[in-house]
Amino acid sequence: MKITLDNVVKTFDTFRAVRGVSLEIGSGELVALLGPSGSGKTTILRMVAGLEYADGGRILFGEQDATDIPVRDRGVGFVFQHYALFPHMTVAENIAFGMKVSKRKRSGAEIEARVNDLLVLVKLSGLGNRFPSQISGGQRQRVALARSLAVDPKVLLLDEPFGALDANVRRDLRRWLREIHDELGITTLFVTHDQEEALDLADRVVILDQGKIVQQGTPEEVCRQPNSPFVTRFLGDAHRLEAVASHGRAQVAGGVIELPGVEDGSVEIFVRPADLEWNTAGSIPAVVSRVIDRPDGRRLLASLSDGSLVELDVPPETKVAKGDHGRIAVLRTHAFPRG
Numbered sequence: 001m002k003i004t005l006d007n008v009v010k011t012f013d014t015f016r017a018v019r020g021v022s023l024e025i026g027s028g029e030l031v032a033l034l035g036p037s038g039s040g041k042t043t044i045l046r047m048v049a050g051l052e053y054a055d056g057g058r059i060l061f062g063e064q065d066a067t068d069i070p071v072r073d074r075g076v077g078f079v080f081q082h083y084a085l086f087p088h089m090t091v092a093e094n095i096a097f098g099m100k101v102s103k104r105k106r107s108g109a110e111i112e113a114r115v116n117d118l119l120v121l122v123k124l125s126g127l128g129n130r131f132p133s134q135i136s137g138g139q140r141q142r143v144a145l146a147r148s149l150a151v152d153p154k155v156l157l158l159d160e161p162f163g164a165l166d167a168n169v170r171r172d173l174r175r176w177l178r179e180i181h182d183e184l185g186i187t188t189l190f191v192t193h194d195q196e197e198a199l200d201l202a203d204r205v206v207i208l209d210q211g212k213i214v215q216q217g218t219p220e221e222v223c224r225q226p227n228s229p230f231v232t233r234f235l236g237d238a239h240r241l242e243a244v245a246s247h248g249r250a251q252v253a254g255g256v257i258e259l260p261g262v263e264d265g266s267v268e269i270f271v272r273p274a275d276l277e278w279n280t281a282g283s284i285p286a287v288v289s290r291v292i293d294r295p296d297g298r299r300l301l302a303s304l305s306d307g308s309l310v311e312l313d314v315p316p317e318t319k320v321a322k323g324d325h326g327r328i329a330v331l332r333t334h335a336f337p338r339g
């Protein structure tokens with residue numbers, strides 16, 4: 001089922017939470033809405049679900065205006081971070097609930113078979129008789145997903161479904177969600193404020209700020225070609241330098257940064273830790289002010305001659321210590337004219 005948002009607006013009292021959002025989610029696509037707190041992600045999801053009404057623009061399910069489709073007929077499945085399971089029902093009863101109250105009547109045997117299939121799908125076979133208090137947080141979210149899938153939704157809406165879980169469980173669950181999505185092919189809209197989660201999971205990432213879409217594209221497109229300082233910073237650690245570009249290069253902190261294709265004038269330049277190399281042939285002099293060891297390498301905090309501090313990653317075997325003098329090579333940058 002394709003979903004189209006056409007210039008959708010939502011105002012709470014006088015506050016405009018969603019300011020003219022246009023977006024198409026293709027049939028079978030997995031799209032992440034990514035943005036800081038308060039950027040309007042949940043409000044958009046709730047409007048697609050029919051839990052909130054847009055006061056401007058249109059939302060289409062396929063070719064049909066969603067306002068003409070009652071909420072229960074939209075074929076939408078939800079999983080929310082705090083959408084608790086019914087505590088007095090077993091896992092199997094929780095999954096069966098939607099089928100029992102659905103307009104479409106199913107026999108007891110049919111429901112039981114479907115619950116068993118879903119338990120296999122979410123890798124919880126054998127746990128159907130447990131109560132929610134007897135399983136882990138990650139398992140509960142898998143039950144919540146199984147419950148939402150039970151009624152064969154055409155669209156799946158997920159609002160920070162793994163938000164309350166620890167980092168390792170989150171990573172496992174999002175890989176698993178991606179596998180389930182690939183198997184079932186349900187059109188999915190996923191809300192998160194976690195960049196890594198969106199980039200890891202989605203076919204397409206839609207970045208929101210203050211109720212507006214500021215960029216959308218594949219994870220590769222938004223990472224490699226962020227279109228603004230906001231997106232560059234929001235997607236990950238980035239150090240900001242101010243400089244004046246001239247003939248495709250700029251003087252920065254006692255060195256030179258190449259800026260191919262950048263127009264002459266005042267620019268802000270962003271560099272990520274992986275964009276920099278600790279290299280005797282580098283152009284920018286620096287002094288190591290701290291070394292942080294990590295499982296996959298070492299992160300250096302290096303001070304530049306202008307007093308700023310940049311972070312860069314070096315291989316784990318690199319011999320470097322606090323106070324060492326060296327040079328930094330800049331491998332790539334994101335530069336924007338200063339308005």
Ligand SMILES: Nc1ncnc2c1ncn2[C@@H]1O[C@H](COP(=O)(O)OP(=O)(O)OP(=O)(O)O)[C@@H](O)[C@H]1O
Pocket residue numbers: 012013015017035036037038039040041042043044193
């Ligand atoms: N029912 C409401 N009444 C008034 N204001 C609301 C209501 N719901 C949301 N808002 C406001 O609309 C803005 C967008 O909220 P929304 O929950 O959509 O943001 P979000 O991007 O999902 O944020 P978060 O990541 O914190 O959940 C916020 O400023 C919020 O305070």
